[in-house]
Amino acid sequence: MESILTQLVQGKALLFIVVLGLGGSFQLGSHLTLISSPSLFIKAFINSSWTQRYGGPPGENSARMVWSAVVSSFALGGLFGAISVRWVTNYLGRKRAMLWNNVINIVASAIMCTCRAANSFEMIMLSRFLFGLATGLGGNIHVLYLGESSPKEIRGVVTLTVATFMAIGKLTGQIMGLSELLGREEFWNILLCVPAFFSLIQMVTLPFFPEAPRYLLIEKEDTDQCRKALQCLWGPGEYEKEIEEMLEEQASLKGERSKTLQELLRDKSVRWQLLTLLVLIEGIQFCGISGISMFSFSIFQEAGIPVDKIRYVTLGVGMSEILTNIMCGLLIDRVGRRVLLWACFGAKAALMALITITLQLKNYASWIPYSTVGYIFLFIIFYGGGPAGVAPPLSHEMFVQSYRSAAFVLSGFIIWANSSIFGFIFPFLLAELKSLTFLLFSFVCLAASVFFFFILPETKGKTPLEISEDFRNIRVCGSPNKDICLESKL
Numbered sequence: 052m053e054s055i056l057t058q059l060v061q062g063k064a065l066l067f068i069v070v071l072g073l074g075g076s077f078q079l080g081s082h083l084t085l086i087s088s089p090s091l092f093i094k095a096f097i098n099s100s101w102t103q104r105y106g107g108p109p110g111e112n113s114a115r116m117v118w119s120a121v122v123s124s125f126a127l128g129g130l131f132g133a134i135s136v137r138w139v140t141n142y143l144g145r146k147r148a149m150l151w152n153n154v155i156n157i158v159a160s161a162i163m164c165t166c167r168a169a170n171s172f173e174m175i176m177l178s179r180f181l182f183g184l185a186t187g188l189g190g191n192i193h194v195l196y197l198g199e200s201s202p203k204e205i206r207g208v209v210t211l212t213v214a215t216f217m218a219i220g221k222l223t224g225q226i227m228g229l230s231e232l233l234g235r236e237e238f239w240n241i242l243l244c245v246p247a248f249f250s251l252i253q254m255v256t257l258p259f260f261p262e263a264p265r266y267l268l269i270e271k272e273d274t275d276q277c278r279k280a281l282q283c284l285w286g287p288g289e290y291e292k293e294i295e296e297m298l299e300e301q302a303s304l305k306g307e308r309s310k311t312l313q314e315l316l317r318d319k320s321v322r323w324q325l326l327t328l329l330v331l332i333e334g335i336q337f338c339g340i341s342g343i344s345m346f347s348f349s350i351f352q353e354a355g356i357p358v359d360k361i362r363y364v365t366l367g368v369g370m371s372e373i374l375t376n377i378m379c380g381l382l383i384d385r386v387g388r389r390v391l392l393w394a395c396f397g398a399k400a401a402l403m404a405l406i407t408i409t410l411q412l413k414n415y416a417s418w419i420p421y422s423t424v425g426y427i428f429l430f431i432i433f434y435g436g437g438p439a440g441v442a443p444p445l446s447h448e449m450f451v452q453s454y455r456s457a458a459f460v461l462s463g464f465i466i467w468a469n470s471s472i473f474g475f476i477f478p479f480l481l482a483e484l485k486s487l488t489f490l491l492f493s494f495v496c497l498a499a500s501v502f503f504f505f506i507l508p509e510t511k512g513k514t515p516l517e518i519s520e521d522f523r524n525i526r527v528c529g530s531p532n533k534d535i536c537l538e539s540k541l
Contacts, residue, residue: 061286067260068197068209072216074153074253075193076443079186080220081227081246082125084369088228089239094118096239097172104170117172124176126471128183133463134312136191137456141309145196145263152192153254155185160247163240175240182246187467191459198447199263200284202293206444207383207511213443215376218435220246222369229362260284268297269452270309296514300451303516315457323522324449327507328462331445334396334499335438336469339403339492343427351424371428372435379440387511388441389503395437396500402430403493410486438499444510449522451515 097117101109109117139148159181166174194213201209223245228234233242261267261280268277274294281290315321351361383391409423450458484491508521 062282062284063260064209064284067200067284068212070253070256070260071149071193071197072212072219073249074149074156074257075189075197076213076217077220077223077249078156078182078246079129079190080217080222081224081249082182082186082220084221084224085228085243085245086122086125088225088234089242092236092239093121093175095236096167097121097175100170100172120176121172121179123471124179125183125186126467128180128185129187129470130183130464130467132184132187132189133191133467134460136188136195136463137309137312137460139188140192140195140456145192145199145266146257146260149189149192149196150254150257152185152189153250153257155181155188156247156250157254159185160244163244167240178243182243185250187463191463194443194447195455195459196263198444199265200280202285203296203512203514205384206448207388208380210444210447211376211380211383211440214435214439215373215380218369218372218376218439222366222373225362225366225369264293265297265452268294269301272301274298300514300516303451309452310454310457312457312460315454315461318454320523321450321454321519323506323525324458324519325461327449327502327522328446328458329465330499330502331392331438331442332462332465332469334495335442336466336473337492337495338396338399338434338438338499339430339489339496340434341473343430356424368428368431371431372439375432375435376440379436382436383441383444384511387509388445389507389509391437391441392445392507393500393504395433396496396503398433399430399437400493400496400500402426402433403489403496406430407486407489407493410489448510448513448515448518451519 094114098108098114101113101117108114139151142148143151159178162174162181163178166172166178190213193216194210197213198206198210226232227242227245233239233245261283262276264277264280264284267273267280277294277297278290281293282288310318316325351364352358356364379391406423406426409419409426413419413423446458446462447455506525508518508525510518510521513521
């Protein structure tokens with residue numbers, strides 16, 4: 052732990068992590084929670100704007116359609132941002148791409164701030180689309196930039212801060228949405244622009260930091276600038292070991308250009324990495340964290356917590372996620388990625404089953420709702436301390452430089468497409484299955500735990516080349532004789 056802190060404070064690395072996080076995953080976290088608080092005020096504005104424009108209030112179907120467009124435009128923008136990351140980062144580099152991404156955020160906030168004066172709900176949709184575009188692009192650049200700037204010995208700790216800043220963003224959105232601050236009708240459009248303020252901070256400070264060292268050497272073939280970037284971020288030194296490792300990766304690629312998404316999907320040598328990435332993303336998005344968010348208010352209410360205090364308990368849930376992300380940072384380069392994934396997914400599977408049982412039995416004893424609250428806090432702890440924290444470093448480590456941008460395009464597409472699909476089908480599942488929906492989440496967590504236990508090789512302390520070789524060496528044992536293993540045909 053002491054050596055990690057020493058490395059972080061020797062150069063500008065610690066400040067770089069903070070600055071990069073404010074314009075990266077922090078934006079996604081804050082937008083996820085900000086829209087909840089002012090939703091009633093936005094709906095009232097839509098009704099008022101429609102009435103003034105057309106001489107009468109909108110019908111029920113029209114009002115629902117406009118509100119759905121306001122909500123879904125963010126996910127649509129995120130999808131476009133995610134799939135454009137390869138082109139943008141290859142054309143502009145990591146640093147300039149992030150700087151221009153901030154411009155999109157600032158333009159979106161200007162549109163949102165003026166929508167009330169213009170009496171236009173269409174401007175809300177446009178602003179939300181641009182916020183989503185910047186969030187989808189910036190979140191991927193954040194992981195890419197950070198991973199390519201980190202020494203392999205502490206890469207896990209450094210890239211894990213992506214999850215930490217997302218959790219901080221969620222908590223910031225919850226706090227700013229309190230009625231004591233901006234959660235009032237006269238401030239709802241200002242509230243939705245809060246993330247752009249932090250984006251502006253990054254836009255002013257990021258020019259003082261270097262481009263990603265790995266990008267400079269492997270793609271730009273500039274060893275001197277790579278060394279200067281490492282010295283700027285991590286303190287004085289020649290960094291021969293790190294540069295040698297990058298040169299080895301560069302030589303192995305033999306001048307290969309950055310792969311397209313189509314080339315990535317067709318390449319059989321990375322099929323296990325792609326399958327792992329798919330299981331990781333689906334496991335996180337369908338583990339039940341969204342269900343917990345939607346159920347938590349009613350669960351806390353049934354536990355006897357006063358309605359006006361529930362929002363503060365919800366802040367406690369957000370704080371728990373941040374603290375467990377930090378704890379994961381202390382463990383990830385000691386325990387490893389694989390253990391944290393299978394163990395935490397397994398624990399979440401058990402907790403989802405317990406939450407299902409206690410929700411079914413909530414009327415049988417007064418203490419049962421309180422146990423459900425406890426299970427929710429435990430679920431958040433295992434979520435933040437495992438999958439949410441491990442996903443950023445693992446998704447970066449699994450692919451060598453020529454495949455990495457395309458892999459982030461794929462992961463971004465899956466994440467944002469899943470968000471749209473889940474947002475559509477979850478209300479129907481909830482209406483049909485009610486609390487039994489959590490059993491589906493439990494099954495997803497169990498399946499992910501089994502996959503990571505039996506399939507995933509450990510990646511801590513290894514170079515991307517070594518990790519790729521480990522994936523190529525995966526064998527599938529399909530024979531009753533344990534000594535006979537068939538090489539995977541994937």
